[in-house]
Amino acid sequence: MIRRWSAAVVAGLLAAVTVTACGGGDDGAGSGSDDGKITLGFSQVGAESGWRTANTKSIQDSAKEAGIDLKFSDAQQKQENQIKAIRSFIQQKVDIIAFSPVVESGWDTVLKEAKDANIPVILTDRAVDSPDTSLYKTFIGSDFVEEGKKAGDWLVKEYASATDPVNIVELQGTTGSAPANDRKKGFGDVIAAEPKFKVVASQTGDFTRAKGKEVMEAFLKSNPDIDVLYAHNDDMGLGAIEAIEGAGKKPGTDIKIITVDAVRDGMQALADGKINFIVECSPLLGPQLMELVKKVNAGETVEPRVITKETTFTQEQAKAVLPERQY
Numbered sequence: 641m642i643r644r645w646s647a648a649v650v651a652g653l654l655a656a657v658t659v660t661a662c663g664g665g666d667d668g669a670g671s672g673s674d675d676g677k678i679t680l681g682f683s684q685v686g687a688e689s690g691w692r693t694a695n696t697k698s699i700q701d702s703a704k705e706a707g708i709d710l711k712f713s714d715a716q717q718k719q720e721n722q723i724k725a726i727r728s729f730i731q732q733k734v735d736i737i738a739f740s741p742v743v744e745s746g747w748d749t750v751l752k753e754a755k756d757a758n759i760p761v762i763l764t765d766r767a768v769d770s771p772d773t774s775l776y777k778t779f780i781g782s783d784f785v786e787e788g789k790k791a792g793d794w795l796v797k798e799y800a801s802a803t804d805p806v807n808i809v810e811l812q813g814t815t816g817s818a819p820a821n822d823r824k825k826g827f828g829d830v831i832a833a834e835p836k837f838k839v840v841a842s843q844t845g846d847f848t849r850a851k852g853k854e855v856m857e858a859f860l861k862s863n864p865d866i867d868v869l870y871a872h873n874d875d876m877g878l879g880a881i882e883a884i885e886g887a888g889k890k891p892g893t894d895i896k897i898i899t900v901d902a903v904r905d906g907m908q909a910l911a912d913g914k915i916n917f918i919v920e921c922s923p924l925l926g927p928q929l930m931e932l933v934k935k936v937n938a939g940e941t942v943e944p945r946v947i948t949k950e951t952t953f954t955q956e957q958a959k960a961v962l963p964e965r966q967y
């Protein structure tokens with residue numbers, strides 16, 4: 641009799657322990673820190689551009705302001721480093737993981753590992769192409785196809801009365817990244833409607849100034865007749881400006897330039913007449929990201945897609961806003 645009673649108690653106790661353990665794991669709250677603060681592991685792409693620098697600062701500043709404990713890791717534009725960082729965040733049992741995926745493909749395995757460890761993931765800035773959208777809670781960032789379309793729309797208007805062919809060279813962002821894929825697509829779709837627009841060369845400049853310069857030098861050598869440069873970011877456009885000047889041509893006049901981002905150096909070149917049009921892409925994702933982190937940590941449901949609000953700038957508009965530009 642006594643034996644049977646104690647077996648029941650033991651079973652009951654075991655059940656209680658199990659429930660507690662599950663409760664701790666299922667509520668999404670890891671044990672990264674016990675000071676009551678949310679711990680956020682963030683894997684950044686790198687420091688390849690002015691945009692990225694402003695983005696990193698926005699994330700670090702707003703984590704501090706929100707009282708969120710940030711573990712920040714720089715992947716130096718390498719996917720393998722991001723995968724390592726995410727695995728290390730899982731091991732450290734952070735509460736939430738956020739990251740800006742350098743390329744779109746190849747994330748399913750590591751995202752599955754985070755899901756199995758009950759650590760919610762938030763994508764910032766760039767998308768992944770995983771068909772399983774349950775691998776992340778939300779994706780906050782720009783609509784890059786739309787940005788490419790805005791660049792194309794400007795070009796179509798600018799050359800509305802032109803009848804001769806318009807020779808375009810394109811500096812693409814990092815190969816396989818969402819902004820490179822989508823900015824190319826949006827732009828390409830708009831200009832395809834008019835056969836006078838011809839993309840005579842298109843190559844990656846990896847979103848950096850140095851590569852932008854190098855690739856533009858090669859473009860100038862093999863294409864004597866370039867009318868327009870479309871660069872997927874300001875930094876590559878700024879590098880290309882050096883190449884164009886080095887070849888004895890006038891950027892903004894001999895070769896019209898369209899870029900994306902609208903960081904300070906880009907806006908300055910636009911105001912100076914060296915760039916003709918910039919499509920804005922905001923790097924200030926920090927405050928919205930921290931809001932999402934808090935909500936996800938509290939188990940609240942969030943919108944699966946949060947799109948950043950952005951505009952475009954002409955040379956005159958750049959002159960007007962430059963003094964108040966934050967980045």
Ligand code: GYE
Pocket residue numbers: 688689690691692765766819847872873874875900901921
């Ligand atoms: O446009 C570029 C940066 O992913 C939107 O990455 C971001 C892009 C940005 O290197 O400058």
